[in-house]
Amino acid sequence: MGRRSLKLVGVLPCLLFLTSVVVQWGPPPVEAQPPKPVELPRTITFVVPFAAGGGVDIQTRLVARHLPKYLPGLAEALVQNEVGAGGRAAIQRVVRSKPDGSLVGSTYTPDALGNQAAYGAEAGYDFSKVMLLASTYHQPYSISAGPKSPYKTLTDLKNAGKPISFCATGGIDIAYAVIAGKEVGFPVRIVPGYKGAPVATAAMLRGDCEAISFGLEFTDRFLKEGVRPIALHAAERSKLWPDVATSKEQGYPLELEISIVFFLAPGTSPEIVQAFRGALAKLYQDKEFTDAIRAARYTPTFGDASRTQEIVSGLARLYSKYTPDLREALARIQ
Secondary structure, rough: OOOOOOHHHHHHHHHHHHHHHHHHHOOOOOOOOOOOOOOOOOOEEEEOOOOOOOOOHHHHHHHHHHHHOOOOOOEEEEEOOOOOHHHHHHHHHHHOOOOOOOOEEEEEEEHHHHHHHHHHHHOOOOOOOOOEEEEEEEEEEEEEEEEOOOOOOOHHHHOOOEEEEEEEOOOOHHHHHHHHHHHHHEEEEEEEEOOOOHHHHHHHHHHOOEEOOHHHHHHOOOOOHHOEEEEEEEOOOOOOOOOOOOOOOOOOOOOOEEEEEEEEEEOOOOOHHHHHHHHHHHHHHOHHHHHHHHOOOOOOOEOOOOHHHHHHHHHHHHHHHHHHHHHHHHHOOO
16 A cells, blocks of 8 residues: 555656646647727717707707717718608608618607607607617606796696697607696697797797796796796706795696607627717717817706616606697697
């Protein structure tokens, strides 16, 4: 037993030596390859479905101006206003484009979902298939009346005993006025055709209608002109309007929000999508950019792709509930 043990002990160092030689003579370890750079177009175009000078247009132009800093290889970002079909034409263009990142959609989220709910297949797109990038400008909606209006609360609208007339542009304001009317219990009469929220607001102030329904920050600009808020469709009161009760406080748990969504065509590669998402996330942390947004009198909020998907899904459910009412309201004004 002793000799065998000695022999075995003597063999072990030889085996270890041979093993070390094999390891040293083997092929060199494979080094991790750096990720392949994402191939993006030299020029991208943001497609906006509204005329120049509006909230989406102004904020998108600021994004286009500053985004090249965060997208490698991007030389220029342009903005094109493609007004038509109530905002549907611009979305159709992006959805049907080559999925290479060259066209980026930028629109109000409620408009995109509202058009699809109201027009169905005729909208020309399925927003559930676009590649969501991010969202911004998350603002609660409101209902306001003119200075000579007798209405001060949502219950006043409910007890009016007649349809409440709303001056409207043809977009979110129609949908949210109709939804509020259904939730609170007052009939709505839409006075359509105003080219932009400022024009619709001026129309109410001169007596063309009794109320308007627009976002908080926009409406706030016209309080000195005589616009009087009735309710804010939010979970909590706003610092801008500390004395204006929310719909929930008035007994009607309405939470209606406006936001701007950025998106790419269906089928865009994950690498391109992630490049845009990462660039937008960095952009909204850039002080020079956010200061420019504030200088334009907007609030630079940011929702990543996950948060944006929650917003889109929530709006889809909301509009699904009121699709017949939205279609009826549109039929009356067309």
